[in-house]
Amino acid sequence: MRQIILKQNKNLRYLPLAFNNNIKVVKEELEAGHSKLSVFQVQDINGVLFSVNREINAENIYELFGAQIEMLLTILKYLNESIEVYERYELLKGFIAEYELIKQLATKPIFDILNHHIDFMGNELIPLVNNHIERIDEELKIKNHKSFVRKNLIDKGVVAFTAGVNEVEIKGIFAFLKLKCAKEADYLALENELLGIGDSHPEFYNLNDVTPDDIILFFKIMQCKQILSKITNKDLSKWLYRKFKYFKNGDYLIGQSQRTMLDKLNVKLTAKEKIKELNIHFKNN
Secondary structure, eight states, X not given: OEEEEEEEOSOGGGHHHHHHHHHHHHHHHHHTTOOOEEEEEEEEETTEEEEEEEEEOTTSTTHHHHHHHHHHHHHHHXXXXXXXXXXXXXHHHHHHHHHHHHHHHOOOOSSOHHHHHHHHIIIIIHHHHHHHHHHHHHHHHHHTTTTSOOOOGGGSSOOOBOTTOOHHXXXXXXXXXXXXXXXXXXXXXXXXXXXXXXSOOSSOEEEOSOOHHHHHHHHHHHHHTTOBOSOOHXXXXXXXXXXXXXXXXXXXXXXXXXXXXXXXXXXXXXXHHHTOOOSTTOOOO
């Protein structure tokens, strides 16, 4: 019997992708002529290993789905007992966002086990994670009741204008963002967020006629010009990832993974990019 070990060393947020890739690898191994496999699925979280094992053949490959439920439940138990509440929230929200990205990118043939697996995650795994997110939300409300102002989790790594920014430049920035926002409500919420007025908008801002690369460069130039308050590239990439959706193929979709955004933010601006004006005519070209 052939043994395969499928180990995922990255952040928990990428677990949906790892789970889907695991199904793909096992499917390919079976199609290559291996009639029986001993499959170990392993996840590393903060140096703690979680694993499940199944003996798989062509007839029972769907048992891997059940093994993934088993692993996820064990991981959720660990998070509840060992991880600080704010970090736990970020990890679980990242899990949901990564699943949504996988779902958007998937093709839909009549029958394909990878797409069946995506549906399985949406029907079985995502509700489990959402249930824990709701419990965290209640925990924070109780924790901060009366004595504290509840900390808004999406304000960790705040993106806002720094003090003393040129008023003309701010008007140009807002003119561009207003043009691209799908709804007036989206624009007003984004304007307030950048001005540091009120809480962060908990939903995505939907954008039209603009690409993820446009927005990444736009905010990257603001960061370079010190228009934004001090923020790391990692925190800015997280903010961009969970704030914007882009109109494509008749729907508003997450544009790129957070890792891709971070990679692009880490690349130095060219001389041409540095002198681009941040106004209604801005374009990434």
